[in-house]
Amino acid sequence: MQAISLFWFRRDLRLQDNAGLYHALKSKFPVLPVFIFDTGILDQLEDTEDARVSFLHQRIAELQLELRSLGSSMLVRYGKPAEVWTELLQDFVVAEVYTNHDYEPRAIQRDEQVKSLLAEQNIPFFSFKDQVIFEKLEVTKSDGKPYTVFTPYSRTWKSKLASQMDSFSENGTEKNLSFFLKPYPCAEYFSNFWPTDSLPLPALSAMGFQASSITIPPATVGQGLIKTYDKTRDFPYLNGTSRLGIHFRFGTISIREKARRALELNETFLNELIWRDFYAQILTNFPHVAERSFRPEYDRIEWRNNEQEFEKWCTGKTGYPIVDAGMRELNATGFMHNRVRMITASFLTKHLLIDWRWGEAYFAKKLLDFDLASNNGGWQWAAGCGTDAAPYFRVFSPAAQQEKFDPEYKYVRKWVPEYGTPAYPKPMVDHKFARERCLEVYKAALKGG
Numbered sequence: 001m002q003a004i005s006l007f008w009f010r011r012d013l014r015l016q017d018n019a020g021l022y023h024a025l026k027s028k029f030p031v032l033p034v035f036i037f038d039t040g041i042l043d044q045l046e047d048t049e050d051a052r053v054s055f056l057h058q059r060i061a062e063l064q065l066e067l068r069s070l071g072s073s074m075l076v077r078y079g080k081p082a083e084v085w086t087e088l089l090q091d092f093v094v095a096e097v098y099t100n101h102d103y104e105p106r107a108i109q110r111d112e113q114v115k116s117l118l119a120e121q122n123i124p125f126f127s128f129k130d131q132v133i134f135e136k137l138e139v140t141k142s143d144g145k146p147y148t149v150f151t152p153y154s155r156t157w158k159s160k161l162a163s164q165m166d167s168f169s170e171n172g173t174e175k176n177l178s179f180f181l182k183p184y185p186c187a188e189y190f191s192n193f194w195p196t197d198s199l200p201l202p203a204l205s206a207m208g209f210q211a212s213s214i215t216i217p218p219a220t221v222g223q224g225l226i227k228t229y230d231k232t233r234d235f236p237y238l239n240g241t242s243r244l245g246i247h248f249r250f251g252t253i254s255i256r257e258k259a260r261r262a263l264e265l266n267e268t269f270l271n272e273l274i275w276r277d278f279y280a281q282i283l284t285n286f287p288h289v290a291e292r293s294f295r296p297e298y299d300r301i302e303w304r305n306n307e308q309e310f311e312k313w314c315t316g317k318t319g320y321p322i323v324d325a326g327m328r329e330l331n332a333t334g335f336m337h338n339r340v341r342m343i344t345a346s347f348l349t350k351h352l353l354i355d356w357r358w359g360e361a362y363f364a365k366k367l368l369d370f371d372l373a374s375n376n377g378g379w380q381w382a383a384g385c386g387t388d389a390a391p392y393f394r395v396f397s398p399a400a401q402q403e404k405f406d407p408e409y410k411y412v413r414k415w416v417p418e419y420g421t422p423a424y425p426k427p428m429v430d431h432k433f434a435r436e437r438c439l440e441v442y443k444a445a446l447k448g449g
Contacts (some may be wrong), residue, residue: 003095004181006088008036010107011076012100012130012251015066019128022168030181031072032092033067034086035060037207040110051212051334051368052246057204059252064201071213072180072184073199078207082113094123100130100251103284104372118433131163131251132277133157133259136284138275146285148294148387154274165260204336214334216368217243219253223265230268236325237410238335242269245369248276279377282387289376289386292355293435298385298392300445304353312428313348314362316416319427322406325349326417332415334368339405345382346396351434353366353441358381384442392442395435 015021024031042053064074077084088094097118102111115125129135139157140146158296204210221242225232232240247253255273259292262270293299312318316327326340336344341363348359360379364370380386384394390429407413410421418424 001093003029005031005096005098006092007031007033008097009033010035010099010102010250010251011065013056013063014060014252014254015063017168017253017254018100019130019168019254020098020100020126020246022125023128024096025179027096027098027179028061029095029222031098031179032072032090033063034182035063035074035076036081037076037078037081037202038110039078040106042207042209044151045085046365048209049212050209051216052370053207054212054214055216055246056205056250057201057209061201064199065268067180070178070180071182075199076201078202081110082117085114085117087225089117089121089123092392094118096124096126098126098128101127101135101223102131103135103280105283105287105290131248131255132280133273134160134277134281136281139281146223148282150278151274151390153278153302155263157274157277158270161259161263163236165256167254167256183402190424192326214368215310216246217241218334219244219247223261226261226265226269229266233268234339235405237323237338237408237414241338245335245367245371249369249371275377276371276374277371282377283373286387289380290372293383293385294380294387294389295385297446298383301385302441302445303355305355306356307350309352309428310348310354310358311360313344313352313354317425318347319425320347321409321412321416321419321424322398322402324419326405328415330363330366334366336367337411340399340411341378343396343401344400345379347398349379350395350438351382351398351429351431353438356380356385393439397431401430 001220005024005027007021012020014020014343021031021033027258027405042253045053058075060076062077067073077087092300097114099111111125111127118125121414125187134157137146139142139153139160141152141156146154176200221244225240227242232238244253246422248255248258248336254277257347258283259270259273262273286294312329313323314327316324317329318324318327323344326336326344329334329340344370345359347354348354349356356379360375363375363379377386381389384390384392412419416424
């Protein structure tokens, strides 16, 4: 049997401008793409109609069709990655394995396990940067240490940007597409794996899921929206944000391409991409944030953690209309406007004194664009315990936020139709009382009391 290279798709579900795929196709071996529906992740999901699983399944089917048009396909497996890779090494003569970096702690552990399996057979494992512009310690202070404050980080990031803008498609992937593995003349590989002109794709039902009714935002966005992004992005009743988060999360679009467009059209939008890199390098360089506060002293806060109050927050029944609208939008669509994410997170942690990790976990279950680094960074920012966070004494007034960003209640009336009627609940806690209680509890913790 002929030796081949395997390219392992994960958070990079596209053929164009894909760093790891570019390098795989430049190797001297035919390339067979592989995707694994990871049971370690899927088994943790509670909703059998999880829209992210539906989206992944659909995207893998689309990629198979793209590869089919090139005379190839993608091998799709369902199981634990280490077990799947053990089987792949038995079924194929694998010369090399290529993939792109994943920075989450569980993913790093998974990759080390697979890398060790490959090393036992002297198979090299090549991994590349693809889902961010800058990673790890590529953007540092003059002493070589990582930034923990966004503004100076962003200045250095922008000063280095030109060196990172080369594409992996214009002069690479497209002209090497012929190097994907094809069933002929390599027919010996495919008697078991390629019974038709496309490799089989496990059904959603076989994995314990079913199609979701939630609509996935498109992977393209109008140039006009990006041009006016700085003027419209804070108002949740407007269609003023890109909603590209899920596509960045799963790599169905290229971060390099979007950074180039943002550089041309709108610096505020570019800053949002920089925040993604900033939080990714925080997670890499300070991995304790995945479970604990960036600032250790904040782990001394005595959270109230009232389960009934948490349930009211989750279901959008707090009596604060902009908070309730945000939570209901999230539950119905898997999306929440970024301004409202800050308001709802601040309300949970500071008005209700509920541990930010409870809110982070709820968002992780519901958000289409859930990304550990960004979700964690946003929650720790709101709670005051993160890097470059809002100071603990800054407690958003939901009423003031409502007046400023949804003054005509357009957003609220869309998601809370009973607002203004006797059916709508009274505020579950008084703002002034909640603020004073929050400051007392935070002060006590930060004094070591």
